[in-house]
Amino acid sequence: MSDPTEDQLAALGTAFDTFARRYKLADARRSERPLAELDKAVLLYVADHAGCGPTDVARFLAVPTTTLSSATDRLVKRGLLKRERIEADRRAVALSLSEAGTAYAQGQVETYRQMYMLMLSRLSAEERDRFIAMITKIVYNDD
Amino acid sequence: MSDPTEDQLAALGTAFDTFARRYKLADARRSERPLAELDKAVLLYVADHAGCGPTDVARFLAVPTTTLSSATDRLVKRGLLKRERIEADRRAVALSLSEAGTAYAQGQVETYRQMYMLMLSRLSAEERDRFIAMITKIVYNDD
DNA sequence: TAAGATACAACGAAGTTCGGACTATTCAAT
DNA sequence: ATTGAATAGTCCGAACTTCGTTGTATCTTA
Structure with a gap:
């Protein structure tokens, strides 16, 4: 297949x-200081992966674990995130959203x-499907 | 036209x-400390608008002028940007890329x-045109 | 020609990132 | 069992970035 043109x-x-x-895009919760970009990403990730650990999130978002630790700190301090020690592995921590965190995430979504x-x-209606198909192809079929 | 489906x-x-x-995407110049996101944006903008002023850039990028001032400071300090007083209005400053700045911008591009x-x-070849047409429609035909 | 608007820069407070050091556990191999 | 290495996370502090406040020239206009 020929290359794309300039x-x-x-x-x-x-x-x-x-x-x-x-x-x-604007923040959900206005008024309060907006969350850092990273913090929002963490929140959204935890929303879909309740019980995951900080390391999982850090790996997914490709940031150092110490940076992620700061992020979770901020989120916990704001009452959006819960951190709980788990039985299975007592070094580990399970992250989940608080009531407020869930609300925030939903607003964001x-x-x-x-x-x-x-x-x-x-x-147009037909274009929509085609567009989505194409962008999906671009995103997922990449080496 | 009906709404997009969920x-x-x-x-x-x-x-x-x-x-x-x-x-x-990764930075062009590795090794040195990478430029802040804002700084890269400034560089790219000035590359296409030689002689523009800080205020122009700030408005375009939607950041406070003081923030932009910091950005140009950093860029000048690194030798990527030139700041010159102009005759027409002596409050104003004309921004342009240095040799190194041009190289950086080109690498980025x-x-x-x-x-x-x-x-x-x-x-596929046909898809490319369609995709570009669609995304252009999305980006520019928005209220 | 004085009052007000403009273009920027200097300063500093508040926040974010991330390397290095440290603690608590768990795992693995004697 | 014991110990040495890997793991999960956190704490600390240095280096940066953002942006509001304040200050300084320099136009503009009435």
Whole structure:
């Protein structure tokens, strides 16, 4: 298969660039100091992996464990995250969201949902499926 | 036109999520301490807008001017950016890239180019055009 | 020509990242 | 059983970044 043309590459570049600046989504909880980017990522990850350990999260997000420790500290301090020692391995800690953390995560997810909605609404019904299929291919079929 | 389905929204969400983690591109100049995200953005902007002022950049990137001042400071200190008083308005400063800055920017652009290349290479020739058309529609036709 | 708007920079407080050192456990191999 | 190595996490502190406040020229305009 022939290579993409320079025009295509350039077009994709400007599109992504604009994209990134445009869809810099706002925080759920306003008023309070917004969470650090990392903290939000941690929250979202734990939302889908209740009981996981800090190391799991650190590996997934590709940050040093000490950095992740800071993040969980902040989240616990804010009452969004729970840290519990577990029986099976007493060195380990199990992370899970508190009531408030769950609410925050849901708000965040909802915000994303609306953003995606807005994006897809620009495409026709058939285009939507095609677009999703393509971006999925790009994301997952990469060596 | 009917709304996107929940399935579509969910699929797009996971795709983007993975996308963001996967394509966290490395820095051009390794070895030295990597530039802050903001600094890279500034460099890329100035590369395309030689002679612009700090305020322009700040507005474009949506950060406070003081923050941008810090960024230009760092860049100047590293020898990547030049700051020059201009005649027309002596309060103003004209930003432009130094030799090294230009090299850095080019390296960065090249890295992006390769990333886009990798992405598009996953699609067939016709898909590429369609994909670019769609993402462009999404990015630019948004209220 | 004085009052106000502009373009920036200096300073400093508050926060984030992450390497190094340290504690508590668990595992593995005598 | 015992001990030496790996593991899970945390604590500490240095180096950075962000951004509000304050201050300084320099236009602008009434």
